[in-house]
Amino acid sequence: MPSALERLPNELLDHIISYLATEPPSRARHHQPPTRHFTWSRTRDLKHLAQTSSQFLDLVRPRLFTHACLELEDEFNFLAFILRSGLRRYVTSLVAITINASADPTDQGWWRRVLRYLDPACVTVLAPPTFIGNMLNTPIMDGHSWAFDIKLQVLQLERHNPLPHSEKPLDLENCKSLLDTHQWTSMSFNESSSLKAYNHYEYFLSRVPSVIGEWGMQLAPQEPPSLDLPATLHGLTYFSYTAVFPFYNHVKLVLDALASMPELRVLEMQLAPDADNHITETEQRGSMDPNDPWMELATSYSLIGFEVNAKHSLVEFRSGDFHLDAIRSELSQILEDSLGESGWKHDEHSVWKRITSRI
Template sequence: MPCAIELLPNELLDQIIVYLTTEPPSLARLHQAPDRQITQSQNKQLKHLAQCSSHLLDLVRPRLFAHACLDLKDESAFQTFMVASDLGRYVTSLVAITEDTALVPADHYWWQRTLQYLDPTRITVLAPPTFIGNMLNTRIMNGHNWSFDIHLQILQLERDGPSVPPFSEMDDCDSLLLARPWTSMSFNESSSLKAYNHYEYFLSRVPSVVGEWGFQLNPQEFPPEHLSAMLGRLTSFSYTAIFPFYNHVKLVLDSLSVMPNLQVLSVQLAPEEHNHVLEMEQRGSLDPNDPWTELSTSYSLIGFEVRNKESLVEFRSRDFAFEAIREELALELDANLGDTNWTPEGNGVWRRRKT
């Protein structure tokens, strides 16, 4: 005997399923400290509903598998399951996770195989800096990571529009950034706080694919063709890093020069208001004034870049949610954006006025 809920028309059941559907937890954790909990959720309502009957499973399945998680050490089993169950057509977003250690090496070309049976409009990768660099055909200088101790970073790519041919038809593609027409990129670089405990910390080089792009650019020369090809389509870029050095932020901003279509820039350079990571690091030799000085100088550079980047129409600072520094940030940005065609709209959002 079917349960009472199964007697409802499929249209009503679908509405119920819509109400039970939530955003994937990876979106809420995109700007937090990168860790393997990025896909963990306490909400299991859809899974519980799918277990009630085969009929409800058929109705729930498209939404249940819309957001998939792939641990690269289990790639073969994941592919077998997705293909055998014909679930690839439902996947709209994918989170790929790897720690890429010497004991458990991972293939940075995993996406070449995965995009033959999946076509998500959003891919999120949680991985070490060198893995992300290799995946984007960019060699990362990792020699100073002993001072930063950055184990994981987050890269997220999004796109709009219809599906494109599978990767097998793109023989020369050597970067995930070229595998699909991505228009939005978010990068969570993790924290630089540990490096502040070392003498002349500002001489250390952050292991970062975005910083590497800026380092490769020479103002006197045309940008490398591979950078222009990878970044030229982007219309939105979000950068998250906890207390990066201002000279590194300058490299990140330099990379915007190969994003000619960039319209929206978002940054976060401080931990969230109730995060006590700075207090914990002060147990070492860190001078607590140094991170805030670097942040203030970084915002001065950011304001200058926003003012002069002609393609930009919107700038967002997630750090305005931090009440203790909101006034100082507003002053730093106003020094560059005040009395220009940029208008503050509150909550850390600035918008270019139409002329």
């Protein structure tokens, strides 16, 4: 016999169930070091409720798959289940994962096959650098990968006000990369850590395996054109870059890549570990000079301040590094010197907003 709760109208039950829905863990972990636990969550309220009865399973399942996770090695079974269960219209965000470094990085058919059936407004990819590069039609120079030992990076693409799936057919076969499939408005990139490279002599000559770095090389004035950068970058209004102690010359390439984003309004950058991340202490057991990463970070912020002020489309800059007591005052002074006299004001040091127009 159904319980009193189960006898309520489905519309009311659905409203009650909505209070159990939470943000996907991938959003909370976007600034943390990329690992295979990127989508793991302690909160399993919806899953537990779905196990209580078939009625609740039918009601909960669409919310469970609003934020779907696809292991690329299990692509066929994932799509078969989504289609068989009638869930395709509920998937609004998708996290695609491959942690297999030996997987063929040139096999990029997955996004064509998946987007033929799904139309998520947000796509997040957790994968090795070469896989992400090929997915974006940007082959990566990975000759120095041994120095960095970067196993995984995270790319997130998002678009605002997407059209319903049935109203926007995609010519997927003519899309050169995942970037071409939609007019994305937001991009976030977690490059992982460069700390291991500091243990090597003349570390600053090493080149980070990074799709953003490749774009910066393409757009640097002294470099001849070598890439056909996708036009979809022109529509980005938000860009977030996360890394752990990248070299300042690499940060310069990241900033050069902003030239492909003329509509960019908000820039967010984090170049140091989170407060509860002890990666610095771990790497200092090697031969690195512990002062080097901090000097690179300070120099990077000098470049960032100059670029933020010079990019006329920007109205807001956010720093994710003011949680570190040891460098807060230095970073504050660097940004104050670059932005304080140029029509920018900060809120609690970490968010800077342009308050005067640039003509």
